[in-house]
Amino acid sequence: MGQYLPLITLLVLTGVFGAVSVVVSRVLNPPRPTEAKSSAYESGITDITEPPERFPVRFYLIAMIFIVFDIEIIFFYPFTMVYSELGWYGVIAIVIFSAAVFESFLYLISNGALDWGPARISRRSVIASDPDRTSTTTVRRVGADGRAFALDGEES
């Protein structure tokens, strides 16, 4: 059991450290929340709309490209240490490996991971280009039910 003593000591120390941190933070900085403190922003206008659900996260794709090359490097490094012993076998294996990893880079590029320009308008809106549009075709009528009076020029 003696060989596990350092592990157990570490485990106990971790627990003690966590407990002490929580207690000390409570004692030195007692939580007294106010409405202003717990809001997301303490200044500026309060946001009344939910943020849109989807927004472009371009750095995500850049991070993916980074990971592609990161993985490649991680495997290249030990290979360079022993390549003379591995001989042609190692060369072929590493070529297969890099081709497979590089392939994902190719896919990322073709999916526009590095196209940073403004988004192109690939298709014009049908409504905007319709020459026949009038205020009656584009403005959505919500109906006059429940209103005190009908709008001018409209039959309710």
Place this chain on the structure above:
Amino acid sequence: MFGLPTQDEPIPFDELPLDDPLLFDEPAGVVIPDIEWSAIAPNLILMLGGILLLTVVSLVRGRTPSWFSAVWTISTAVFAGVTLVPLWQRVQDDGAESVMAGAIGLDGFSLFVTGVMCLSVVLGALLLEGYLRREGLAGPEWYVLLLLSASGGVTMASANDLIVMFIGLEILSVAVYVMAAMHSKRVSSQEAGLKYFVLGAFSSAFLLYGIAMVYGATGTTNLVGIQQFLSETVLTQNGLLLAGFAFMLVGFGFKVGAVPFHNWTPDVYQGAPSPVVAYMASGVKVAGFAGMIRVFVVTFGPTYGADWRPMVYALAMLSLVVGSFGAIVQTDVKRMLAYSSISHGGFILVAVAANSEAGTAAALFYLLVYTFMIAGSFGIVTIMGRTGDGLHALSDYRGLSKARPGLALLFTVFLLAQAGVPFTGGFLAKFYVINSSVSQGQYVLALIAMSAAVVAAFLYLRIVVAMYFDGNTYRGESATLAGPKVRIPAAAGVALGIAVVGTLWLGILPGQMTSVAGDAVAQLVAIGP
């Protein structure tokens, strides 16, 4: 806690297997393994097919015709299936082998499972084609993931080493996690993907714990080495080994959806895109059971069978009961089929618990029949979900017999086959399983399996009744099929045709396939000189 295994007598130095390259690396120089590419040709073809498909589509950037990816995938899977034939001949003539420095086992079992995986890829790709067009989600990624996932499944089924098996399992699973979440227009699909991912990662960790413990107890991750070690050594303390069994069983139990590790199954099957569920229910389960049989029956079976059999026995019993009864109370057809797949998993576990060659053959035959049945059933669900993949309530099937009599008839065949009606593959599959169980003296389990089959039959008949019931008397509602018109894409029609032919062929003329399944023996062979 569990003690480390100790031996009564230390092994004398000159008896240590120092010349075994798997156990001890030569410090001076690297042992270059003998790579025999032809032995893993089916796996290579599936994997390269996926990678090449992605490359081609990336290079031409969307200028491929819409059918290109599906046709590529199907031809890749068929090609991989064709390469199985010479390998099968070789194994039958010269016996099983270990290739790739003992990491891959080339035996009838792995080849049979590879064939079933190829089949489920073909059926899955056929179903995906029309589905993606209908849902406006067309893209090569689905097919690439399908091929890569199948390659992982094949790796898992043919692994002769626990680490290789784990890598195969991860390749298989990660691709399916993504596919489950890839219906970007349905929130439930993303929910399913996340649930599957979290629980799947959890179960992988369990499996890895188990592998680590078995490694600690036996000193090797190579299945051949483990089997030899266990047959030559008597452990005075086997707590670590048994804990390893338990953890690995939890990991595999999650993958095959065995009760009590089944809770993800209904939610994921309900939320994930229907063709992906068809693949998940067939391919992923096949690979999971293949791994389980390889580790438990083949490796641990001869020496420690008595220790793990009660655990699998309990899993099988619970899966049968919970799967059958859970399905009855569902009102969503996808959830019903999910529970019924749990019950099917219970049947296969009965065959695993038999811990015999007959049991393995019965499990393989069951998996083959199951692939046809379940891919067909979920194929119908794919078509019936209609645009949005959302019409899966039992009431959405009411009146199908009048609107689409052919579709209703096909679904009836698949459901009756799942219930185990004679002249369908399902009957013989259940028969062989129960036979193998009884021959090992598991009478109680066999009885429970048969009763569960009766209970499950009620569920299948409930769907059939919903399709054929005369609606004028059914709660005063008319029997016309509600919702948009049902369209059957040509490719999905082909998939349904293959599935129904397979289901009936295995029920009427099973002789050929049962002998093949009987020949598909799993063996562990040490690497030759």
